[in-house]
Amino acid sequence: QKEVEQDPGPLSVPEGAIVSLNCTYSNSAFQYFMWYRQYSRKGPELLMYTYSSGNKEDGRFTAQVDKSSKYISLFIRDSQPSDSATYLCAMSASSNYQLIWGAGTKLIIKP
Amino acid sequence: DTGVSQDPRHKITKRGQNVTFRCDPISEHNRLYWYRQTLGQGPEFLTYFQNEAQLEKSRLLSDRFSAERPKGSFSTLEIQRTEQGDSAMYLCASSLRLAGRGETQYFGPGTRLLVL
Numbered sequence: 195q196k197e198v199e200q201d202p203g204p205l206s207v208p209e210g211a212i213v214s215l216n217c218t219y220s221n222s223a224f225q226y227f228m229w230y231r232q233y234s235r236k237g238p239e240l241l242m243y244t245y246s247s248g249n250k251e252d253g254r255f256t257a258q259v260d261k262s263s264k265y266i267s268l269f270i271r272d273s274q275p276s277d278s279a280t281y282l283c284a285m286s287a288s289s290n291y292q293l294i295w296g297a298g299t300k301l302i303i304k305p
Numbered sequence: 306d307t308g309v310s311q312d313p314r315h316k317i318t319k320r321g322q323n324v325t326f327r328c329d330p331i332s333e334h335n336r337l338y339w340y341r342q343t344l345g346q347g348p349e350f351l352t353y354f355q356n357e358a359q360l361e362k363s364r365l366l367s368d369r370f371s372a373e374r375p376k377g378s379f380s381t382l383e384i385q386r387t388e389q390g391d392s393a394m395y396l397c398a399s400s401l402r403l404a405g406r407g408e409t410q411y412f413g414p415g416t417r418l419l420v421l
Contacts (some may be wrong), residue, residue, distance in 0.1 A: 274326035295347030
């Protein structure tokens with residue numbers, strides 16, 4: 195079993211819909227949680243960074259961390275075709291900043 | 306543009322040849338990471354540097370792979386005697402590691418390697 199599980203998709207939704215992307219993990223030592231967006235043939239771009247549990251909002255994006263369930267989510271409101279990309283979750287423990295990655299979820303926003 | 310840059314962006318080589326990639330991190334960042342990514346997978350950690358010191362190297366990394374960061378600025382990743390299985394996107398990331406603080410890794414555009 196992988197340390198971080200992420201549904202590869204593709205997830206296809208109509209423009210304007212609310213998108214929910216999720217990752218589960220097994221290592222309770224993870225403290226730092228990140229969401230990256232990756233367009234085809236490009237490097238990952240950091241979207242959201244959260245520490246420990248709770249919510250964080252930035253524009254149309256909201257990240258949630260539930261450490262008791264070992265579950266993190268990224269919500270995208272008012273989704274746009276330009277949001278079509280692969281979304282990768284990544285996390286690390288406080289004593290070791292090596293990132294452990296999910297496989298990424300491919301998101302398609304249909305106009 | 307003061308982001309992470311990588312060169313070349315694409316490389317096609319024949320099996321058995323050596324290749325070298327370069328990464329220029331964000332100038333004030335003290336940590337530099339190398340990752341490999343294949344289609345449909347997240348990045349796989351290869352190695353990282355804090356300043357010029359190579360602090361960790363993945364156990365999955367073959368002896369054919371070597372990385373340097375001689376002056377604590379740019380880094381090179383060399384693959385000797387390339388194999389078809391080395392075909393992947395090679396990503397570089399940099400971060401500013403401060404004691405007691407979390408760090409954020411910023412990625413370059415990657416070098417896409419194809420071994421024929």
